[in-house]
Amino acid sequence: MKVLIRHQKREVEVRGARRVRELLAELGINPESVLVIRGAALLTHDTRVGDEDTVELRPVISGGVA
């Protein structure tokens, strides 16, 4: 599957079906810090994603604390 890691401005190819929480753990990304999007849908951490999928990891942390 294609994984677009938005805040790192990179795309990685991951092979094999797995749950979102496993994908994030393999990529070393804290699940609290991103939303996982497939198409227009948000995915929970127990959702299975597979080779045909394209998913976006969108950061939720913003630094605008003024």
Added chain:
Amino acid sequence: MRCRKCAADAAVEIRRHHTAFCSEHFLEFFERQVARAIEHERMFTPEDRVLVAVSGGKDSLALWDVLRRLGYPTTGLYINLGIGEYSAESQRKTLAYAEAANAELLLADIPGEYGMNVEELARATHRVACSACGLSKRYLFNKVARDGGFAAVATGHNLDDEAAVLLGNLLHWQTEYLARQAPVLESTHPTLVKKVKPFFRIAERETAAYAIIRGIDYIVDECPNSVGARSLLYKEALNVLEQAAPGTKQSLYWGFLEHGRPLVQGREPVDLRACLHCGQPTTGEVCAFCRMTERAAERMRLRRAGGARVTTSPA
């Protein structure tokens, strides 16, 4: 994972509440949380005109959107800070939202009004960019709200923002700042407009989820000046704790409001007066924003007059 209300596939899990919702019921949950916060904290009423500080990011656009849907009369305020393509893109997103929603939007332009952007203002007065930016935004929020007769200024600060600020204030025992940290800052002077944070109960993941589900096109990239900001480090640290122990951020911040804040209240400076130059609230004779812009303008004037060497001290 199933939606708690309808058993459809869940879209958003809220671990600190041990629950999950489908998109439709998440929006319902989200809007109810915001409505409760506004009513419980007596932020404003449906009769009040509210100025919403809008940056083009997820939190402020989500806030504007939900307040409009809840029926509050709102006007957006976008401030052009002059931070290159970042400001240009965030302004485009804000204008596009306002146009699509047929919502009233006011624009303030720092380079246009003061002759330099916030980065130049910062350099000219030996501040870091975020300090000049924060000072400029707070000043203009209040000025525009006061000039326009708004009852309150609403900002999109969420639970993560507040918990991160609190952590920073605790780590350095900033008791004056601790005393001022609250979801509602009442007007304590005729020139000071009430400030409210209707998202103080809502996590950052949830404001982002709201924006995405509603199809709000917000600026995802962060301000280039925020790279390495201490507030981001605190957020990351809190997210590590939150992942291991859901509810940590809520417990920290809500616990502070209930137990900690009463201990430090009264330590903030309350002797406000009108700035001699602009009439905005200040604890001194001339407000920090006027001091900053006047020093920066003087420095620019001297430079143009022949490159004279100028020394400045922090505002």
